Amino acid sequence: MRSRSERLFPILLITPALAVVVFLVIFPLLWALGLSFYKYNVLRGGKPLFVGLGNYVRLLSSSFIWERFVTTAEFVVSAVLLEFILGFGLALLFYQEFKGRRIAITLTTMPLLVAPIAAGIFFRYIYDATFGIFTYLAYLLTGAKINMTKDYPMLAVVLLDAWQWTPFMMLFILAGLEAVPKYLLESAEVDRLSWLDKFRVVIWPTIRPLVMLALLFRTMDAFRTFDTVFALTEGGPGTQTELISLTIYRIGFKYFRTGEACALAFIVLVIVILLTNLYLRMAKKVTV
Amino acid sequence: MVKVTLRNLTKSYGKVIAVDDLTLEIPDKSLTVLLGPTGAGKTTTIKCISGVLSPDRGDILFDDESVLSLPPWERDVAQFFQTYALYPHMSVYDNIAYPLKQRGLSKNEIDRKVKEIARKLRIYHLLDRKDPTTLSGGEMQRVALARTLVREPKVFLLDEPISNLDAKLREEMIYEFKRLCRELQQTMIYATPDYLEALEVGEKIAVIRDGKLQQYGTPQEIYYHPVNKFVATFVGSPPINMLEGDLKTQNSSIVFQGGGVTIDISELAGKWLEKLKGDKIILAIRPEDIEISKEKLEGAFRAKALVAQPLGHETVVVCNLGENEIRILVKGFLSIRYGEEIWLKLNKQKIHIIDPNTEEVLL
Amino acid sequence: MSVESRIVRRRSPAKRALLYIAVIVVCLIFIFPILWMFATALKTRPQAFSWPPLFVWKPTLRNFIDIFLKRQTEIEAITGWELELRTGAETFFYNSLIVTSGSILLALIIGTLAAYSFSRYRPTGTDTLMFFILSTRMLPAIVVAIPIYFFYKALGLYNTHIGLILLYTMFNLPFAVWMMKSFFDEIPEEILQAAMVDGTKPIKIFYKIALPQVLSGLAATIGFLIINVWNEFLFALLLTERSARTVPVAIASTRGEVGINWGLIAALETLYVIPAIVLIFLLQKYLLRGMTFGTVRGV
Numbered sequence: 001m002r003s004r005s006e007r008l009f010p011i012l013l014i015t016p017a018l019a020v021v022v023f024l025v026i027f028p029l030l031w032a033l034g035l036s037f038y039k040y041n042v043l044r045g046g047k048p049l050f051v052g053l054g055n056y057v058r059l060l061s062s063s064f065i066w067e068r069f070v071t072t073a074e075f076v077v078s079a080v081l082l083e084f085i086l087g088f089g090l091a092l093l094f095y096q097e098f099k100g101r102r103i104a105i106t107l108t109t110m111p112l113l114v115a116p117i118a119a120g121i122f123f124r125y126i127y128d129a130t131f132g133i134f135t136y137l138a139y140l141l142t143g144a145k146i147n148m149t150k151d152y153p154m155l156a157v158v159l160l161d162a163w164q165w166t167p168f169m170m171l172f173i174l175a176g177l178e179a180v181p182k183y184l185l186e187s188a189e190v191d192r193l194s195w196l197d198k199f200r201v202v203i204w205p206t207i208r209p210l211v212m213l214a215l216l217f218r219t220m221d222a223f224r225t226f227d228t229v230f231a232l233t234e235g236g237p238g239t240q241t242e243l244i245s246l247t248i249y250r251i252g253f254k255y256f257r258t259g260e261a262c263a264l265a266f267i268v269l270v271i272v273i274l275l276t277n278l279y280l281r282m283a284k285k286v287t288v
Numbered sequence: 289m290v291k292v293t294l295r296n297l298t299k300s301y302g303k304v305i306a307v308d309d310l311t312l313e314i315p316d317k318s319l320t321v322l323l324g325p326t327g328a329g330k331t332t333t334i335k336c337i338s339g340v341l342s343p344d345r346g347d348i349l350f351d352d353e354s355v356l357s358l359p360p361w362e363r364d365v366a367q368f369f370q371t372y373a374l375y376p377h378m379s380v381y382d383n384i385a386y387p388l389k390q391r392g393l394s395k396n397e398i399d400r401k402v403k404e405i406a407r408k409l410r411i412y413h414l415l416d417r418k419d420p421t422t423l424s425g426g427e428m429q430r431v432a433l434a435r436t437l438v439r440e441p442k443v444f445l446l447d448e449p450i451s452n453l454d455a456k457l458r459e460e461m462i463y464e465f466k467r468l469c470r471e472l473q474q475t476m477i478y479a480t481p482d483y484l485e486a487l488e489v490g491e492k493i494a495v496i497r498d499g500k501l502q503q504y505g506t507p508q509e510i511y512y513h514p515v516n517k518f519v520a521t522f523v524g525s526p527p528i529n530m531l532e533g534d535l536k537t538q539n540s541s542i543v544f545q546g547g548g549v550t551i552d553i554s555e556l557a558g559k560w561l562e563k564l565k566g567d568k569i570i571l572a573i574r575p576e577d578i579e580i581s582k583e584k585l586e587g588a589f590r591a592k593a594l595v596a597q598p599l600g601h602e603t604v605v606v607c608n609l610g611e612n613e614i615r616i617l618v619k620g621f622l623s624i625r626y627g628e629e630i631w632l633k634l635n636k637q638k639i640h641i642i643d644p645n646t647e648e649v650l651l
Numbered sequence: 652m653s654v655e656s657r658i659v660r661r662r663s664p665a666k667r668a669l670l671y672i673a674v675i676v677v678c679l680i681f682i683f684p685i686l687w688m689f690a691t692a693l694k695t696r697p698q699a700f701s702w703p704p705l706f707v708w709k710p711t712l713r714n715f716i717d718i719f720l721k722r723q724t725e726i727e728a729i730t731g732w733e734l735e736l737r738t739g740a741e742t743f744f745y746n747s748l749i750v751t752s753g754s755i756l757l758a759l760i761i762g763t764l765a766a767y768s769f770s771r772y773r774p775t776g777t778d779t780l781m782f783f784i785l786s787t788r789m790l791p792a793i794v795v796a797i798p799i800y801f802f803y804k805a806l807g808l809y810n811t812h813i814g815l816i817l818l819y820t821m822f823n824l825p826f827a828v829w830m831m832k833s834f835f836d837e838i839p840e841e842i843l844q845a846a847m848v849d850g851t852k853p854i855k856i857f858y859k860i861a862l863p864q865v866l867s868g869l870a871a872t873i874g875f876l877i878i879n880v881w882n883e884f885l886f887a888l889l890l891t892e893r894s895a896r897t898v899p900v901a902i903a904s905t906r907g908e909v910g911i912n913w914g915l916i917a918a919l920e921t922l923y924v925i926p927a928i929v930l931i932f933l934l935q936k937y938l939l940r941g942m943t944f945g946t947v948r949g950v
Contacts, residue, residue: 024821029790035798111684116882122920133687136704
C-alpha cells in the first residue's frame with residue numbers, strides 16, 4: 001500500500017554500508033577461504049597447487065601449531081584474568097567518592113590512548129636490561145637485575161597488556177556499579193546484609209551484563225593481539241611468546257606460504273566463533 | 289473540509305487487534321468524537337487516518353477518494369499527538385511554525401499565524417524559548433495544540449487534546465474547537481476517554497471498545513438510547529443502575545424479579561420480548577430517572593438508604609433495593625441517616641432492558 | 652557519574668588517607684609509562700642510555716625538532732630508520748591525519764544512514780544484519796589481511812590514501828552503525844510521526860528532525876572511532892610503503908635496530924599520543940555515556 005519509492009528508501013540507506021561490508025569483508029573472506037585450499041608461494045612463483053584440505057591437515061596435525069595455540073591460550077587467560085581482577089578492584093576503588101575522582105579516572109584511562117604498537121616499542125626501552133626503568137625499579141626492590149624480555153617474556157607481555165587494558169575493564173565495571181539503584185543499596189544497609197549477600201543480591205544482577213560484555217570484548221581482543229607482542233618480543237625469545245596471530249603473519253608475510261596462512265587464519269576464525277558461542281551460552285546460564 | 293469514510297478498517301499489533309473492522313462515515317465540516325476507554329483503538333484509528341500507520345485491511349477515503357496510497361505528508365491532515373511529540377531541538381516558535389514552513393508559506397504569513405495562535409492559547413510569552421522540554425506539561429500541550437491548529441488542513445485529528453489543561457482553559461478550548469469547526473468549516477475528529485467531554489464537544493459521537501464500533505450517533509442518542517450494555521454504562525455519571533434478575537409471568541403480568549425485588553413491567557411489553565434469549569434479563573435505569581421520597585409514594589418501592597454524597601447542586605444517594613445497590617441522583621441537597629427507610633419510584637418510561645447474553649439493549 | 656548511586660560513608664581519617672594513597676598509587680602506575688615517555692622525549696641519546704635511569708637531567712627539545720629536520724649534519728651514527736624519520740616524519744603525520752579523518756567521515760556518513768534505516772524502518776533481516784556487523788569485530792584482522800593485500804595490489808590501491816581510508820572505513824563501520832542505531836532508537840517515534848504529518852518527506856525527516864537529536868551520540872561515536880583508527884598498525888604496515896605510511900608504522904620500523912635513539916622515538920610517540928589525549932579530553936562526557944548506552948542496549 002505504500003509507494004514503490006517509499007519501500008526503496010530504507011534499502012537505499014543501507015546499500016552503501018552493505019557494499020563496503022561485501023567488498024571489504026565478505027569478498028576477501030571468501031577469497032581467503034579459496035586460497036586456503038591451495039599451496040601457493042608468492043616468492044617462488046609458479047602455479048598455485050590445489051591441495052584441498054591439505055593445508056588444514058598439515059596445520060592441525062602439527063605439534064608446533066598446537067603449541068602456538070597453547071601459548072596463545074596462556075596469554076589470553078592470564079591477561080584477561082589479571083585485567084578482570086585488577087579492573088574490578090579499580091572499579092570498586094573509583095566507585096568511592098573523593099575529591100579529584102574525575103581527574104583520577106581520566107589519568108588511569110590514559111593507557112588506552114597510546115597506540116599498542118607504540119606501547120610495545122616503548123616498553124622495550126622500559127624493560128631493557130641495560131637501562132630500562134622497569135629493570136631499575138625491580139633492581140631497587142629485589143636487588144637482582146632481571147632481563148624481562150629474555151627471562152620472563154610471557155610475564156612481560158601480559159604485564160604490558162594489563163597495563164594497557166585494565167582501564168578498559170575498569171570503565172565497564174564502573175559503569176555497571178554506577179547503574180546499581182541507590183535505593184536497593186540503602187535497603188540492603190537497613191536490612192544489615194553481609195557484604196557477600198549484598199553483592200550477590202543487589203550488585204551482581206545489575207553489573208552482570210556489563211561484566212559479561214567486558215569479558216567477551218576483552219577476550220576476543222586478547223585473542224587477536226598482534227601489535228604489542230610484535231613490537232615487544234617479536235614472538236621470542238624463540239617462540240615463547242609467539243601468539244597465533246604472529247604465526248599467521250610469519251607464515252603469510254615472512255615465508256609467503258599464502259595458502260597455509262589463510263588456512264590457519266580460518267582455523268582461528270572458527271575457534272573464535274565457537275568460543276564466542278560457548279561464551280554466550282554460558283553467560284545465559286549464569287543468569288539462572 | 290472533507291468527508292472522512294472508514295471502511296472495514298482493521299489494524300493489529302502482533303496478536304492484539306487494535307482496530308477491528310471499523311466502518312464509519314464522518315460527515316464533512318463536523319466535529320466527531322471517538323469515545324472509548326484507554327486501549328480502545330482511538331489512537332490507532334487516528335494514526336491510520338493521518339497515514340502514520342498502515343491498516344492491515346480496509347480503506348480510508350477523503351471525499352470518497354481513497355487516500356490509502358498517500359503517505360502522511362501528502363494527506364494534508366493535522367494531528368495532535370497524545371504525547372505532544374514536540375521537536376526538542378527547535379524553539380517553541382519554530383515548533384509551531386514548522387508545518388507552515390513545510391507548506392511553503394511566506395515568512396510574514398507564518399509569523400502572523402504563529403503569533404495569532406500563540407496569543408489565543410496564551411503561550412505568546414513562550415515563543416522565544418529554545419528548549420520546549422523545559423516547559424510544564426500544560427504549556428507543552430498548548431504548544432503542541434498550537435502547532436496543530438495553526439494549519440488549515442483537510443482534517444483535524446485531535447488525540448486527547450485537553451487532558452492536561454486546567455478547567456477554565458479546557459472550556460475555552462472546547463469552545464474554540466467548536467468555533468473553528470463551524471466558522472472555518474473544518475472537519476474535526478476528536479478522541480477522548482472522557483464521556484463528559486465527548487458529550488460537550490461532539491456533534492456526533494462514535495463509541496469504540498476493543499477496536500469495535502459500539503454506537504455512532506448524536507450525544508442524545510448515545511445517552512438516551514444506548515444500543516448495548518457497554519455504551520449504557522460507559523456514558524453517565526453516576527453510571528446507570530443495573531439490576532440482574534429473571535423475567536417471569538405472574539398472573540398475566542410480566543414482571544422482573546431480581547435481588548429480592550419484583551417490578552411489574554407489563555406496560556413495557558413489546559417486540560423485544562421475542563428477541564430475548566432465555567429468562568434472565570437486566571433491568572437498567574439511570575440515577576436521575578428514579579424519584580426518591582421519605583414518605584410512602586404510590587407505586588414506589590421500599591429501600592434502605594446507605595449513603596448520601598452531596599455534589600453541590602445535586603446529591604447521589606446510594607441505597608439498597610432488596611439486595612440491589614442502587615444510585616439515585618437527586619436535585620438539591622438531601623441528607624439521610626444510614627439505614628433510613630426511603631421510597632423509590634422508578635420512571636418506567638426510562639427503563640432499559642438488556643439481554644445479559646448479547647448485551648444488547650432491547651428497549 | 653551520578654552522585655545519586657553512591658553511598659557516602661563517613662570515613663575515619665585513617666581510612667580516608669588510605670583511600671587517597673591507593674588512588675595516587677593506582678594513577679601513578681598507569682600514568683607513569685606515559686610520563687616516562689614524555690620525559691625520554693626530552694633526553695639526548697646518551698642521557699637516555701644512562702644507568703641508573705636519569706630522573707633529573709637537563710631537558711632538550713632537540714628531538715622534537717630532529718624528527719622533522721631534513722638536515723643530516725650530525726656526526727653521530729644515524730641508523731637507517733633515523734634517517735628515514737628525519738626526512739619524512741611530517742609525511743607520516745599527514746598520512747595519519749588524512750587516513751583517520753577520511754575514514755571516520757566516510758564511516759559516519761555511511762554508518763549513520765544505515766543506522767537510521769535499521770532504527771526507523773527495521774527492514775527485513777535487521778537483526779541478522781546487526782549481529783553480522785557486530786561479528787565482524789570478532790574477525791582476527793589477519794584473516795582478511797592476506798586477500799586484501801593481493802586485492803589492493805591488483806586494484807592499484809596499494810600505498811594510496813584512498814586504499815587505507817576505505818579499509819579503515821570498513822573497520823569503523825560496525826562501531827558507527829551499532830552506536831548510531833542505539834542513539835536513533837532513543838528518539839520517540841511520535842516525534843518522527845509528527846514530522847510526517849506536518850508534511851516532511853522521509854529524507855528531510857532524517858537530516859532535519861532525527862539527526863539534530865543525536866548530535867551528542869555523534870560526538871561519542873567520533874571519539875570511539877578515533878581510538879579505533881588512529882593507532883592502527885597491521886594493515887598500515889601491510890598496505891603502505893613510505894609515501895603513504897602512517898606514524899604507527901614509522902614507530903615500529905625501529906624493531907631490530909641496534910642502538911636506537913630512544914629519545915627520538917619517544918618524541919615521535921609523544922607527538923602522536925597528544926592529539927588523541929586532547930580530543931578525548933574534549934569529548935569526555937559524551938564518551939562514557941556513549942560507551943555504555945551503545946553496547947548494553949545492543950546486547
